[in-house]
Amino acid sequence: MSAQTKEQLSTSESLLADIAIKAQLADYSPVKGCMVIRPYGYAIWERIKSILDQMIKDTGHENCYFPMLVPESFLQKEAEHVEGFAPECAVVTHAGGKELTEKYVLRPTSETIINHMFAKWIESYRDLPMKLNQWANVVRWEMRTRLFMRTSEFLWQEGHTCHSTWDEAQEETLTMLGVYKTLLQDYLAVPVESGKKTESEKFAGAESTYTVEALMRDGKALQAGTSHNLSQNFAKAFGTQFTNENNQLEFAYQTSWGVSTRLIGAVVMGHHDDVGLMLPPEIAPYQVVIIPILKKNKDNSEILEASKVIEQELHALGIRTKLDNRETISQGIKFNEYEQKGVPLRLVVGARDLEQGMLELHRRDTQSKHKEIARKGIAELVAGWLKQIQTDIYNRALEFRAGHTTTVTNLEELAAALDKPGGFARCMWNGDIKLEKILKDKHKATIRCMPDETKLDSSKDPCVLSGKVSGDNTEILIARAY
RNA sequence: CGGGGUGUGGCUCAGCUUGGUAGAGCGCUUCGCUUGGGACGAAGAGGUCGUAGGUUCAAAUCCUGCCACCCCGACCA
Structure with a gap:
């Protein structure tokens, strides 16, 4: 079933x-x-x-x-x-x-x-x-x-x-x-x-x-x-x-x-991309996943030990960290799993890099891999990156919204805006509920709100329905909604 | 409630037209070989084909009823 x-x-x-x-x-x-x-x-x-x-x-x-x-x-x-x-x-x-x-x-x-x-x-x-x-x-x-x-x-x-x-x-x-x-x-x-x-x-x-x-x-x-x-x-x-x-x-x-x-x-x-979920660090259950590169049938104790020390260093700075030391699963599968889960940062600990005092760090939001990250001071570096990622993810969403908000002055523009960039249509409204009926019947859209942060001018911008300018008009945001 | 669709191993699906008693890929288990981005090979486990009835020597397949779920719409955090 x-x-x-x-x-x-x-x-x-x-x-x-x-x-x-x-x-x-x-x-x-x-x-x-x-x-x-x-x-x-x-x-x-x-x-x-x-x-x-x-x-x-x-x-x-x-x-x-x-x-x-x-x-x-x-x-x-x-x-x-x-x-x-x-x-x-x-x-x-x-x-x-x-x-x-x-x-x-x-x-x-x-x-x-x-x-x-x-x-x-x-x-x-x-x-x-x-x-x-x-x-x-x-x-x-x-x-x-x-x-x-x-x-x-x-x-x-x-x-x-x-x-x-x-x-x-x-x-x-x-x-x-x-x-x-x-x-x-x-x-x-x-x-x-x-x-x-x-x-x-x-x-x-x-x-x-x-x-x-x-x-x-x-x-x-x-x-x-x-x-x-x-x-x-x-x-x-x-x-x-x-x-x-x-x-x-x-x-x-x-x-x-x-x-x-x-x-x-x-x-x-x-917040997502083709790979899957993308979590902002503030709400990510774990902000960093540490993946040691393990070799089967060999002594991995050194790598595991090094990974645990790094985990502790991150914990000490209050960074939520998960160490995935499963030996039965290849790192490729792990990489993929945590990317789908949207973990903000991945820290790879391998023997080769470690010898040179280096680590590999991967950012989920940009899908960028950074090799030769110094082992020393890693916790401070990670803390800084997490803050940056939080900001960048917010800005990415803000940019998306800016690109999907259109100011409209009549019903034709409104119809076009709801289709072409989609997202919010911003306009003035005289309060006539006819508009809500039109939105519902023709566009499957609704008035989402009368925003606190206004951008229009009631002395210049006309009502989307009547085309008239009036000080009594209200600014509104229209969109198709969940 | 209206329109559309789907029910077959854990998952995705093929098989149904032209009935003959069930398959593939992935996943899972074991062994071997691998190992810095989803490895490979071999062996193996796993299904009363949504459900109830009908037709038939024989039904996953044909017929009828029912149920469940998904998508679109009306409703809504």
Whole structure:
């Protein structure tokens, strides 16, 4: 059964699946739309998780855990929320050999159950702000799934906060958007456009949604993280109230925000070449792989010993290192394996070079081999190179995006831009939702966001739809998306 | 749910038109020989051909139903 599944996938033309499976990040599970995250893929997730977890704590949040099962009735309390999520919920109807009187939903997100508890825990303005986060799995029964980008079950972090004023909630929303931007750009080396979503694209139940949008190498945009200002919507639905300084009962102002294992998809589709995956050093499970050139049936102890010493030197500088001293596998196979896995640097330790105090270093991002690297001071050299690679990979992605962003002033130019370079089309918009319908029907595209970093001039650049110039027009980014 | 496609050793597939009881390459195991970019040779292990039924002396092959998965679309982090 699973054999068939694998077979189908390898035949498929999905570059994403091809890279992810070859790099041993994940594999398909027996359950439709679900994936098994393999150790190498999970190690990347753990890197991302530990980096982000620290940032979440540094911004004053506490981790907690809410249960996976949510009473079905909870979902229905917030009108827009039910409408948005009900179709994709998996529901538990039986337990303990009996049909349940109240069905349980496998959480698609936790606003409802968390608000149920917020309502209980919050009484006074003195209890605010309450800033929680949880690392969890969620289930969304999507009609079409894609490895990492959209799986029926995925891992994520969801932050949920309560505040006493709208302004404070708004500030929180933008703070976390900034955290995501930093995570993506400084660690995953994925440049993002941050901005607000349009009404039709916002989270079901939110007042407004902010997003970080990345551009993948196939020209598609990816919503890499979202931060929502929920205002009082859920508080009203769940009775999350507090008494303010004036002894008046008020509904709490809330936010929620999340990023998921989709981030791994962003890395895969954001950084790869013909060989396979290319990992930014910051999130690579191991940043350097040491491969000793071993001879079968000969005494390799000297080479192995030298390799171990080098490994220790790298460890001492905090460099994540893997020494592959398997004697049963040729180095050619190893070279290939680690290239597919995207390990940033490969250090080759051979008898010949070692005699001359030299090593061979190979950069994954440029696929360049550097012989005659001095053995002495190797750890410092490697540390420097890793920093350089991190920067170079980011710049490579940034360059790609620049080459795939086109400013357009009318629908013809827009249509052309979405096809020819692909990627983002930047333009002004008068807010008429007709545009979104045209995009969807004719171009399979959407408005990704109204970017924070604007490049156009509302006093000169016309609306892409009406052709009119107006100070009321908004700048937008359009793209086909995952 | 609509359109298209696929189910045969671990993987990729051939065989099916013209039924005769299953093959190749890769991978795996052992031995030999090699070893600074996916070596080579020899021997070997491994499949109730997605599933249920039908036709037939005989079904991977023909017929019918069912199931699963993949791709495209509607939906979405």
